[in-house]
Amino acid sequence: MNDVAVVIPARYRSSRYPAKPLAPLVGATGVAKPLIQRSWECARAVVDADAIWVATDDERIADAVRSFGGQVVMTxxxxxxxxxxxxxxxxxxxxxxxxLVNLQGDAPLTPAHVVTALVDALRRDDAVAMTTPALRCARSTYAHLVADQAQGRVGGTTVVFGADHRALYFSKRVIPHLPPAAAQAEFPPVHLHLGVYAYRPEALRRYMALGISQLEELEGLEQLRFLAGGVPVGVVPFDPIAWDAIELNNPTDVAPIEAILKSRGIA
Structure with missing residues (x-):
């Protein structure tokens, strides 16, 4: 993976959770680390530290990153x-x-093998602009998404894709709609989109040239710009993992994420 770099974009302002990158998360040893550090440590399981950059426009985040020895690029x-x-x-x-891998700063539970698989899939398929993971939901993950939706919160993003593993749509709603029997399955047929992308540099230039799309604005999902512009996005599906890969989207996500960190012995 010497030809791979990881960028972790982080912003201070967030309508749902202001200052989220600095939110403390307590791990198995009882030590609290800010979310941005846990995201950096997640990337560290994939590439060397000198290939990881936190991209931010906020000096408070930059100072936090420098305090644990991370690299910052001000954007x-x-x-x-x-x-x-x-x-x-x-x-x-x-x-x-x-x-270049974009590891979203609110996805500290992303498994290292997922990132590796995205890079491998991108290398195999020159036709796609980027690759991104779709994780089959366990019943507990699906229940978490539905409960958040019922309360008017966004608990995560879901994705549907075709037999060719090309993305059809991403949504902050739970898609597809499930009849009751399917919703009660041990592994409901819903795929959680994890916040990580692998791109070639030219894909990023193409993205910037497209300009913001209406779907992107309505859903608040950046990857929809590719789909609205007719650019194929490769989806790499994964079976459920041994833990719920919950993103930190709301303050209510802190407790379940901390519980997973502790159960997995992550300091």
């Missing part, structure tokens, strides 16, 4: 989303890895 305040921030970071760094 524009005008970046509309994490993909734009990755494109901006790539321009500012001046480096041109074969593949």
């Amino acid at each position: 524009s305040e005008d970046c509309a989303n994490g993909t734009e921030r990755c494109a901006d970071a790539l321009d500012r760094l001046g480096t041109m890895p074969e593949i």
Whole structure:
């Protein structure tokens, strides 16, 4: 993976959870670490530390990253989303890895093998602009998504894709709709989209050239810009893993994430 770099986009302002990258998460040893550090440690399981950059426009986040020895690239305040921030970071760094991985800063439970599989899939398929994971939901994950939806919260993003593993749509709603019998299955046929992408540098340039799409604005999902522009997105499906890969989207997600960190022995 020497030709792979990881960028973790992080912003301070968030309508659902302001200052989220600095939110403390307590692990198995009882030590609290900010979310951005746990995301950095997640990336560290895949590539060397000198290939990881936190991209932010906020000095508070930058100071937190430097305090645990991470690298920072300061990006524009005008970046509309994490993909734009990755494109901006790539321009500012001046480096041109074969593949750039965007590990969202709110997905500290992303398994390392998922990132590796995305990179491998992108190398095999020149036709897609990027690859991204779809994790088959366990019943507990599905229940978490549905409960958040019922309360008017966004608990995660779901994705549907075709037999060719090309994305059809991403949504902050739980898709597809399930009849009661399917919803009660041990593994309901719903795929959770994990917040990680693998791109080639030219895909980021193409993304910036497309401009913001209506679907992207309505759903608040950056990856929909590719689909709205007719650019194929490769989906790499995974069977359920041994833990719920919950993203930190709301303050109510802190407790279940901490419980998973402790159960997995993550310091």
